[in-house]
Structure formats: structure tokens, C-alpha cells
Amino acid sequence: MTPYRDLAESSWAWVFEQVRWDDGGPWIPLATTDLEPAWDRDGFHSGIGGLAHLLAELRLTRELNAAERGLASAIAARLRSQIEHSEDITFFDGLASTLGALIALEEPGADLAVARIDALALEDGWRRTTPLGSTPEEGRLLDLTLGAAGVLLGATWAAQHHVAGAVPLAERAARVLIAEREATDAGSNWRFVAERFDPGHIQMPNFSHGVAGISASLAVAGTVLERPDLVEAARQGAEHLVTLGRREGDGFVVPRRIPLAPDQDELTHNWCQGGAGTSLAFAALDRAGIAEVGGDSPATWRRRSLQGIQDAGVPERRYPGFWDNDGRCCGTAGVADVFLDLWQTEGRQADLDYLLLLSETLRQRADGQPFWRFVEHTAPEPLLPAGVGWMQGATGIAAYLFRVSRVLEEGRDAPRAARMDNWWVS
Numbered sequence: 001m002t003p004y005r006d007l008a009e010s011s012w013a014w015v016f017e018q019v020r021w022d023d024g025g026p027w028i029p030l031a032t033t034d035l036e037p038a039w040d041r042d043g044f045h046s047g048i049g050g051l052a053h054l055l056a057e058l059r060l061t062r063e064l065n066a067a068e069r070g071l072a073s074a075i076a077a078r079l080r081s082q083i084e085h086s087e088d089i090t091f092f093d094g095l096a097s098t099l100g101a102l103i104a105l106e107e108p109g110a111d112l113a114v115a116r117i118d119a120l121a122l123e124d125g126w127r128r129t130t131p132l133g134s135t136p137e138e139g140r141l142l143d144l145t146l147g148a149a150g151v152l153l154g155a156t157w158a159a160q161h162h163v164a165g166a167v168p169l170a171e172r173a174a175r176v177l178i179a180e181r182e183a184t185d186a187g188s189n190w191r192f193v194a195e196r197f198d199p200g201h202i203q204m205p206n207f208s209h210g211v212a213g214i215s216a217s218l219a220v221a222g223t224v225l226e227r228p229d230l231v232e233a234a235r236q237g238a239e240h241l242v243t244l245g246r247r248e249g250d251g252f253v254v255p256r257r258i259p260l261a262p263d264q265d266e267l268t269h270n271w272c273q274g275g276a277g278t279s280l281a282f283a284a285l286d287r288a289g290i291a292e293v294g295g296d297s298p299a300t301w302r303r304r305s306l307q308g309i310q311d312a313g314v315p316e317r318r319y320p321g322f323w324d325n326d327g328r329c330c331g332t333a334g335v336a337d338v339f340l341d342l343w344q345t346e347g348r349q350a351d352l353d354y355l356l357l358l359s360e361t362l363r364q365r366a367d368g369q370p371f372w373r374f375v376e377h378t379a380p381e382p383l384l385p386a387g388v389g390w391m392q393g394a395t396g397i398a399a400y401l402f403r404v405s406r407v408l409e410e411g412r413d414a415p416r417a418a419r420m421d422n423w424w425v426s
Helices: 004-020 048-061 066-083 095-105 110-120 148-160 164-179 209-225 228-244 275-287 300-310 332-346 349-366 394-410
Strands: 019-022 025-027 244-246 251-253
Touching: 004 066, 004 244, 004 349, 004 394, 025 048, 048 066, 048 095, 066 095, 066 110, 095 110, 095 148, 095 275, 110 148, 110 164, 110 394, 148 164, 148 209, 164 209, 164 228, 209 228, 209 244, 209 275, 228 275, 228 300, 244 300, 251 275, 275 300, 275 332, 300 332, 332 349, 332 394, 349 394
Parallel strands: none
Antiparallel strands: 019 025, 244 251
């Protein structure tokens, strides 16, 4: 058994201790200091939806015990009970998250989530349920984590599992995205918020909120639905994407935000707004059979995106504010998971060496504890409370540690726990 397996088990035990119960079922706090359920208690990002994905990973490692099976059933029951009341369709916190969690748990109800998303659709998309500053309330979101691309990705994943209604829902979401694309000199662009609702709204072009994630969604949907027009739209988005970034040596980096905010680093290198996530878009294009983007293959751009992470110095904390997070969304675990995908696919020793460096960093930064405390250097108390959930806490990190331990023990052919945001890289 690897040291990562030991840490994964102790971290999972700690997460399990954080599970709390009320009349509505199980919930977990965002951080250990929280005493009441948050609005996103059911979500993939920080709620029990994330626990579903850890349990799916754990199930590949060992048999679930009775308490774990009971928790899995209770999570599924809670999620099903909320479907008919939900107005939120998002990948992170809403109905797309729910269908992903139910599929991960191998529980019924994904068809109910699909039907509810479809029932909430308007002619041009879905109502926004997430506050976005000055953006008009009627503004349609297009991105992967909060908008139509997340619906497309979730519906495509459901279609892969033969969920009733998934294909028509995917077709609807694809129509929304195609209707909102903007022609550019290089190809096509999609913004976080549709331009017609909020002209000049900031762009975050990477995976979570921008053209990278939208292109990925279109590519995988085009593959599953056998829609060459969607694959071509994805290619056009990628052609525009590569003009937004720049080559640095053997790497490729895309700004986190356009225009850049004052006093903000231009680049980050994580799942949400950096090269780790953007590499997933190029992997989707590669799987869809696209031969060339910007003069090179998608596989070349994928590797360049990942090289940019290494060239930046990740996981060193090079200065205050650089790489102070070890979670899946914004830090070490998310990058490590992407490199583990690459190594399982291609088997290059250099990729294995790097993902082991990242894994060892996670072990060291736990500092003998079964959880992780990230740093916010601008806060009065820079050392933040321990996070619990999937994207910003121990749930997601423990799942990665279970996975890397299993792969090291079983070899490159060890099974992967596929999710809505990664299945196409296997």
C-alpha cells in the first residue's frame, strides 16, 4: 500500500466525520467552521454531489462498507427529492451536477434531472440563477460551469449512459450555443455571458467560464451525437482560442481574464482558469478526430498547455499568491489528476515523474493532518480553515489520492472513475 493510500483513507475518514444531517438528509460544511448548510449543499463543487464522486472513486479501490453504502443511498435520496423544486441547471451546483452524481452512484433519477432541465428551458437557453454583479438578470450564461455548455456536457454524459431524454436535451443545448457564437477573424468565440445581453462583459477564455470549455462540450457532443457540424464549431472555437494565448518556449498559456483586472496575475495554471483545464479542451478535440488547430494537432496543443504549467514552476510557492491552493479547482490536485490521465494514456516517464512530484506535494502539505489548509495571502488570517468539498477541499484531494495509489499499485491499465468533465481523455 502506498503512502498516498494511507493519506487517502485518513482524509476520507475525516470527511466522513464532517457529514452532518438534518430533516432534509446529509450535508457537508464548506469549511469546518460552518454550522449551517449552505445554499449549494447538494452541489458537485462543495456539497454532497462531490461526495458521490469520491464514493465512485473509492468503489474502484475497495468494497464500500455499510456506513459508506448508507451514505451513498442517502445522498441519492436527497438529490432525487430536490429535482422537482430546483431552478438551477448548473454543472457545479444544479441539475447537471445532480445527474452526474446519480450516474456516479449508479442510482436512478438522472432521467428526472434531465426532464427538469428540459422543462426549465426557454427558447434561447436557461435563466440565470447565479448573481453576476452588473450583468442583467435576463442574461444567458454560455459557459461550462454555470451555463448552456454545462447542460450540453451533462446531457451528453447522460446520453452515454442511455438516460431517457438526454439526446433531445443535448440537441437543445447545442442549438443555444450555436445561436450565440460570434464570428472572429480566426474562427468563433463564445463568451461567459452572451454578448447581446451584456456587451463588453469580461471574458475568461479557459475551461471553466470560456471558449475552451464550450469548445470541449461541443466536441464531445458532436462525437456522441454524430454531429459533424458541432465538431466543426468546436474546431472554430479552438482556432480562436489559440489566438488569445501565446507560446512561451515549449508551452502555451492563455490569460485568465480579458481584460486583466488591476493587481491580478495574468496567468494561472489550474483546472478552472489555466492550462490544466484548457488541456482537456484539446483532448476533446483530439477525440473528435480534428486533425489540426492553428497549424498543429490538438494533441500538440494539449501537451503545450501542460508544459506551460511546469514551466511556470508549479507546485512551488514562488511568491505570495502563487500556488497557495492544493484543491481540484484551483490547485495541485486538479493538475495532478490531468497529468495522471495523460500518463495512463501515453505512458511517458517524465509525466509520471511530474505527477509523483505533485502527489508528494499533497502529502507534504497535509503536514501530518488528514486535511489541507490553503493560503490567501491578502487576508488578515492567511491560513484558511480546512475545506471539505470536492473542488476546494479534502473530498476532491482524497479522491485523487485513492486514484493515484490504485494506479501505482495496479499499473497504467487501472480503471478510471469517469465523470462529466473527464471521460473523453480515457
